[in-house]
Amino acid sequence: MSSFLILGYALAASIIAAPALHAADSAQVPAPSELTTPKQRLDTLFIELKRERDPDKAREISDRIRLEWQDSGSATVNLLMQWAAKAVESDHKPTALDIFDQVITLSPQYVEGWNQRATLHYQMGNYRKSMSDINRVLAIEPRHFGALAGMAAILTEAGKDELALRAWEQFLDIYPADRKAQEQLGVLEEKLAGNRT
Structure with missing residues (x-):
């Protein structure tokens, strides 16, 4: 096994072993009118997701979380992500990778840029690169x-x-x-x- 893969697994182990974020678990869910920032909306949705036991209702909450993650806050980055998605659908994976690279360069803290590139690397069998991107995703958003x-x-x-x-x-x-x-x-x-x- 390559030393890079071993490093990837070590990073994975350290992220998995990191203490879970439970501070929000006991917090009261604020009223929707109080939720002004994406972070506040996400925190509230994660509290709801953790509490929900019905799989269908939980799926609805997880879909709302995904929608929050998709919005980069930048019209340019959002457009690039749409282009990348179309490239993936058309099986133009190298083009999609180039676009994801541009997204990450423009907005390195945008979690879905890293996540979608990780997914594409996984689909292409590039597990080492996928794991590297996954580690970046979890560094930005451990949840x-x-x-x-x-x-x-x-x-x-x-x-x-x-x-x-x-x-x-x-x-x-x-x-x-x-x-x-x-x-x-x-x-x-x-x-x-x-x-x-």
Whole structure:
């Protein structure tokens, strides 16, 4: 295994091992009229997501979170993201990568630029580059459940089941009602229990 992949897994392990952000868990949900910034709206949505046990209602909340993440606050960056999405749909992946590179250069703190590039790298089989971008996503937004799912998938494919299990646990700490994540966690728990006997 290359030293870069080992570094990627070490970074993944350190992010997974980082203490979860629970400060907002006990906070009161403010009235919608009080929510003026994207951060405030996201914090409120994450409180709701953590509390919601109905999978359909939780999915609606997660969709609202994704919409918040998609808006970069820049018309230029939003337009570039639309172009990149069209390039991906048209199977022009190198073009999409170039556009994502431009997005990240223009707005390095825009989490979805990193996340969408990570997803594209994953689809192209560039797991090392995908993991690197996922680590950037989680450095900007540790609650990014999509990035955690991507990380878990890469770690599972690499045979790093313990780390993948921790990624799914962290995912479910943020988004407890997600059935697919629950299933993935169960599969890994059974596999790891079988390996120990």
